[in-house]
Amino acid sequence: MENLFRNIVYGSMALTLLTTPVAAQQKMNEMWGNGQQAKEINKMGERGHLFEWGNYAMFIHWGLYSQLGNIWNGKTYYGIGEWMMDANMGNADKDEYKAVARSFNPQNFDAMKIAQLAKDAGMKYIIITSKHHDGFAMYHSQCDKFNIVDSTPFARDPMKELSEACKQLGLGFGFYYSHNQDWTTPGASGAAKVDAEGNPKTFDDYFHEKCLPQVEEITRNYGDIELIWFDTPGNIPQKYAEKLVEVVHRNQPRALVSGRIGYNLGDYQTLGDMEVPPENINGLWESVDVTNDAWGYAWYDQNWKSPKQILKYLISTIARGGTYMLNIGPDGTGSIPDFVSNTLRTSGKWIARYPQVIYGAGPSPWQHSLPWGDVVRQENKLYLAVYEWPASGKLYLPGLQTEIASAGICNGNKIQRIKIVQEGSWTVLQIPFRKPDPIISVIELVMKGNEITVDNTQALDPEIGTNELSVIFAEAKDCHVYKSSWMEKFGEWKHEYCVSNLNRGGKIIWTVDVKSPGTYQVELKVRGNGRVVWKVETDEGQMAQNQQSASSIFCKRPIGWIRFDKPGRHTITVSMPEGGEQADMSAISMTPIYFE
Secondary structure, eight states, X not given: OXXXXXXXXXXXXXXXXXXXXOSSOOOOTTSXXXXXXXXHHHTTTBTTHIIIIIOEEEXXXXXXXXXXXTEETTEEOOBXXXXXXXXXXXXXXXXXXXXXXXXXXXXXXOHHHHHHHHHHHTOOEEEEEEEXXXXXXXSOOSSOSOBTTXXXXXXXOHHHHHHHHHHHHTOXXXXXXXXXXXXXXXXXXXXXXXXXXXXXXXXXXXIIIIIHHHHHHHHHSSSOOSEEEEOOOTTOOHHHHHHHHHHHHHHOTTOEEOXXXXXXXXXXXXXXXXXXXXXXXXXXXXXXXXXXXXXXXXXXXXXXXXXXHHHHHHHHHHHTTOEEEEEEOXXXXXXXXXXXXXXXXXXXXXXXXXXXXXXXXXOOTTSBOBTTEEEEEETTEEEEEESSOOSSSEEEEESBOSOEEEEEEEETTEEEEOEEEEETTEEEEEOOSSOSSSSOEEXXXXXXXXXXXXXXXXXXXXXXXXXXXXXXXXXXXXXXXXXXXXXXXXXXXXXEEEEEOGGGTOEEEEEEEESSOEEEEEEEEEEESSXXXXXXXXXXXXEEEEEEEOOSSOEEEEEEEEEEOSOEEEEXXXXXXXEOTTEEEEEEEEEEEOOO
């Protein structure tokens, strides 16, 4: 499902909620408060409800590639194992790859165990690969024998089992389906243009003989579907994408179609793989991420996200206005690595303590993260998720213009009241020196009225270790800000907004709010070649200039100290007096220097 093609069209369109009758209203013990519980039960029949309200889902990449675990012909290939037939990975022969099905027998697969893990993690629905780019169906397809029932000794339909387990546990269920790429079916994108007998095959043949019938199957035979997650549309003709959307909406009126169907035909937008945006995005959208570095199982990949990392990505996605879908990759036996289970359950216990931070939560009025963490909203309440707990007993909140009725630290259903002090445009919360929660602490602000007004100018926290300001929040003068996306390993995507052309006389200018006079250590996050001279200056005439080497990856480079003599609004300008023909900058970091 990787975004490997620059010509992929990511679709987005407004979602119209369609209400259907609810046959049975399940008791929702995980909801907080009787009023909220009743409200959400009444919405259970709405199209897109679990996507928009639930905010958190499980993605599962599982297939023949899981049996390989990133090994082909005795050699380990680092990256995304689903692409083992690609020249950038193992360049596996298609017939040899298909033969892997003869030994694929995942006897440890337990649908209820997986569904229970998703529920324990606090996820509201599961999306699983019904067919990836290799063309192998992980369900019992009647139109193509290359499937898990007809081609493997396993001879069971795990999708049927998982859909039923989800239904029993009150989870939503849906499918990933690779509609354009199918490397083992002649005529499809990435496949041969002739069949085994040498007869010519076109995309039209593939579409009508396999793709369309299989989408009919997965939308007819597995009960209610939350959504169908299409992927890598590439240059698929628009008429085919339109036909697939029509089939999904006809067979599953409540189901959403992902934006990666192409041609802006989807019901919501999917960002690039492994991307959490730095600023709020309007409309319905999702971020798709991994628990380690890969989507499918890779034997070597032990670079797991910690419970705190998962929660930070989840909360920050919600705070930007999106939904977070986190992937797991069962191995060839159908087992889930213990580290994944432990991490998801630990983060799930945190969600159970603070469900109001996740379910039904809306985006932050600041429209960006804050130095100590992030903010989500529930009507007239703001929930501050404090990733880095201040040691001074003070938490600084910049630019909040609406009056606070009350403030307190969340502890389950209890609120420990805290004092509030207004210092100019800054709200200062008097908090305990010891952080209340071992992972992420939560503070509730009850506002006076539902209209919450914020000055979202970037602010320099006077205490938190590092204030990192992205170039996306700066004014670009005679230079260009763009989003750079690249792969660390094949298929492991990274994303940074950065500025180019500073070497041609350009400047990048931040407007920041400074609470009180103070000194800051300045670092620039840069990449490039050779030695570059960087200049940082303020509107007060303070300046730091230094030469630093730039490498091929983004790294922080120290520039020097800068002092602000007066509190209030200031500008910080970065330029490049010398060198840097191939140098980009993505952020400036300002770390307060403490003096007694």
